[in-house]
Amino acid sequence: MTEPRPAMKPTRDPRVTLDDLVEVLLNKGAVLHLDLIVAVADIPLIGVSLRAAIAGMETMLEYGMLRQWDESTRAWAERSAGRRELDLRAGESLVTRMPGGHLLEEGVYTGWRPGGVHLTDQRLVVLRRDPREVLFEAGVRDLRTVQLETETSVGGERRTRLRVATLDGRTALLSAADPHGLHEALTHLNPGLTALPAAPEAAPADEVEEHLWYQEPRRSGPLWRGGKGRLGPTGLMWKSPLDARPALVVPPGEILGAHIEPGRSPAGDGLVIVLETVSQGRVTLAAEQPRRWADALAATAAPDVPLAPDRPDTPAPVA
Amino acid sequence: MALTVDEKSLKHGVLALVLTLVEVIQEALERQALRRMEGGDLTEEELERLGDALLELDEALEEIKEDHGITTSVADLHRGLDEVVDDVVDKLVNPARWAEEAGR
Numbered sequence: 001m002t003e004p005r006p007a008m009k010p011t012r013d014p015r016v017t018l019d020d021l022v023e024v025l026l027n028k029g030a031v032l033h034l035d036l037i038v039a040v041a042d043i044p045l046i047g048v049s050l051r052a053a054i055a056g057m058e059t060m061l062e063y064g065m066l067r068q069w070d071e072s073t074r075a076w077a078e079r080s081a082g083r084r085e086l087d088l089r090a091g092e093s094l095v096t097r098m099p100g101g102h103l104l105e106e107g108v109y110t111g112w113r114p115g116g117v118h119l120t121d122q123r124l125v126v127l128r129r130d131p132r133e134v135l136f137e138a139g140v141r142d143l144r145t146v147q148l149e150t151e152t153s154v155g156g157e158r159r160t161r162l163r164v165a166t167l168d169g170r171t172a173l174l175s176a177a178d179p180h181g182l183h184e185a186l187t188h189l190n191p192g193l194t195a196l197p198a199a200p201e202a203a204p205a206d207e208v209e210e211h212l213w214y215q216e217p218r219r220s221g222p223l224w225r226g227g228k229g230r231l232g233p234t235g236l237m238w239k240s241p242l243d244a245r246p247a248l249v250v251p252p253g254e255i256l257g258a259h260i261e262p263g264r265s266p267a268g269d270g271l272v273i274v275l276e277t278v279s280q281g282r283v284t285l286a287a288e289q290p291r292r293w294a295d296a297l298a299a300t301a302a303p304d305v306p307l308a309p310d311r312p313d314t315p316a317p318v319a
Numbered sequence: 320m321a322l323t324v325d326e327k328s329l330k331h332g333v334l335a336l337v338l339t340l341v342e343v344i345q346e347a348l349e350r351q352a353l354r355r356m357e358g359g360d361l362t363e364e365e366l367e368r369l370g371d372a373l374l375e376l377d378e379a380l381e382e383i384k385e386d387h388g389i390t391t392s393v394a395d396l397h398r399g400l401d402e403v404v405d406d407v408v409d410k411l412v413n414p415a416r417w418a419e420e421a422g423r
Contacts (some may be wrong), residue, residue: 016404016408017401018400019401022343023347026350026351056351057351057356058354077368098377114379
């Protein structure tokens with residue numbers, strides 16, 4: 001007698017991805033058809049009649065749905081297809097084009113709008129193809145300055161952007177796949193352009209902005225509050241997200257010195273930053289990286305101001 | 320399994336989540352585009368335009384991810400979502416797994 005062979009078992013691809021799931025859903029299509037009556041005491045009061053279908057367009061067409069719309073959309077696209085590329089003027093030639101974008105700053109709204117950066121021998125244009133819109137346009141001769149700038153993106157990467165200013169006072173921030181190449185091509189096309197050298201990268205010691213605790217003196221005793229501290233050429237500023245105005249403003253000339261002291265810190269490492277100021281006396285701060293803050297603060301301290309808290313009217317030398 | 324979004328930087332996490340969802344939509348669009356192309360309904364010019372547009376979308380997404388330094392977080396999140404789906408589908412087609420899980 002032969003041994004019974006193991007029965008064949010259906011198997012399943014052990015790896016199903018979300019993309020597969022969506023594909024199956026769209027290929028098969030799903031239809032929801034709902035009729036609903038809400039009644040009270042057998043008297044219908046509210047009626048719901050819901051019809052919904054989701055499927056890939058190919059499946060939709062198979063079932064004869066949305067056919068007309070599909071045709072009219074494609075016919076419309078056919079007619080407008082000619083207007084997708086940049087229209088060059090007579091005698092104008094394209095120098096370079098690359099993917100990029102333009103930072104729209106309009107009232108409260110700020111946002112990058114992607115498009116293609118086109119540089120011709122006459123114009124610099126950022127064009128979005130679909131839906132077609134000229135995001136930024138300036139004549140090469142109308143540009144006053146171009147400058148490379150560095151900014152930090154959400155994920156902490158440093159990106160180089162191109163800041164352009166026109167003769168009539170407009171400025172714009174552009175991104176481009178190759179900002180250095182664009183910068184070079186622009187200065188080559190318009191030698192009269194003031195090509196400012198790349199803006200120096202803001203050294204961490206020059207401009208620090210991060211979470212900072214401030215021990216606010218109150219009648220009931222000092223109170224630690226969390227907020228954002230910013231140290232820059234304008235001095236130290238601390239503001240809580242709950243306050244309308246910064247609670248602490250120390251101009252650079254008023255900073256006498258800073259050092260680290262052991263103390264109870266909300267950051268949890270037992271170190272607080274003590275800042276000596278001219279008019280506000282001792283200010284106690286705490287940060288995740290107290291040493292970095294203390295060094296940056298000490299670097300801004302006016303070197304020649306004598307440590308004389310009893311004479312707050314000591315003239316601070318202009319740095 | 321739980322999805323882990325880096326809570327240290329909320330912006331970073333939200334952006335990664337949004338991009339992951341956009342990637343899922345993009346994948347769906349690409350697969351449907353393939354079906355439409357194979358359907359033989361589109362003209363030569365339309366095929367070319369569709370291919371170009373999808374390629375551009377792909378490039379733009381890659382660039383955004385690169386720009387914000389979230390390529391790995393998006394890939395991780397995408398894999399996490401896939402695992403969730405895999406898990407759910409596995410349980411749906413394989414009720415024996417419920418008993419297994421209950422017995423554990």
